[in-house]
Amino acid sequence: MNNKAKQTVNAEELKLINKYARKELTADDVYTFSVVLCDNDADRDFEYFTRDTLVKLAEMYVGVTGIYDHDAKTENQVARIYACKVEDIPEKTTKYGEMYSRLTAKAYIPVCDSSRELIDMLDSGIKKEVSVGCCIGKCECSVCGADMRKNACGHQKGEIYGGDVCLGVLKDPTDAYEWSFIAVPAQRNAGVIKSFYQTNDDSVSREEYTKLKQYTKELEKRADEGERYKSYLRLEVVKSGITARIGIDGKLLESMVKGLNIDELLKLKESFDRKTCEHLPIRPQTYKEENVLSHRANEGFAI
Template identity: 40%
Template structure:
């Protein structure tokens, strides 16, 4: 699965008549307000994140309808037993000049879900990540699409005073949302450096090394952003 994972935050969501109507579009029978627990996920936004990536507003708006009906899992485990909730509505909201994709989710109130609901309400379970795919990853310096071919610019580095970031554009698919009882450790950032071929500067490497770094980076970017479809 070619998937981009981004952090998100769980927030409270009230159940009104309009919300309940949207929920019942996902259920097989009419549910009453006291039968469901709802919450919001403040998902990806249009700001530069720690991966030196940012979603365009168009990408966020395109992802919103794709997430409706998608499952909310536990720990990214794909099985019937880990499907904890479902997304019933999504949209882009603006606050302080930041555009953020907000996902509204519901789960039934049962004995099996009681502990999860308690963990969310008490703030114990509040970290999560969203999985999606985009069509393009555009370099902010030269505009090259990293899905097609990598350029010579590296995310996080400055070129003539301009920070290089990858702009994620073109909503391709939405996969799932996963609640994370144990947040990712800082050491996971090591994977990011390997993704771009290690920490060695291409300016300090020989021609053969530059070619190998570029090839490795292209392979990793194809895996991350989806690559070209055959």
């Protein structure tokens, strides 16, 4: 057992820990650590807990055991929360412009052979990320205030309305049933506090967040245009194939070109057009080449 854990457990904490122990534990019997369970910033699902929700969750999380990778088998229940509180960080704001607050828990692990691996990992910072499992009574639309789970207000989480991203506001928690160590948490800031400050630098501002969302939308639009262009090109290839009298039925050709990319479709169309020109000997050689090239130039498309 390393010295750090021994130093952090005081008599008062031991008293809290011993509420859950079958036999009286001493400072040598336990390893304690702090962990950020979640915060009030928007997560990858474009949802966030309000500060009030965090306050309610703080009460609910005391006594709850932490597990590995959402596997609730008894042997995986490795750490228990003995204290939990909301910490306000006034110098930091959330992506939607409110004071940043986080739910910080103190947890202990009984020191024994089976827990040594996890303790070593926590010390080295490897197992540093957590996710929380809780029941939330209401997911409010940040644009219009409707309960997004009960009635469809038409607003989509992650979409932009009047310059702001629509978010789901998580309220009225009814149960906090688990927290677990996982590889990638839904909440980017969740993690053992030690690593929290290290990973904090890459957090994005509200402006960057909105810009990023607009950029993604632009990419989606371009991908959609690319798809529509491909459908059009497929049709052109089939028409060219029929005109070139290649001897393949139009329907069969249509299914044959389905998996081709834009470059392949253009090449195929070019070779069909070449063949068509061979059937039309009245066209001089030079005209044929120009015709094919200018045709391609007109259809050039960058995605």
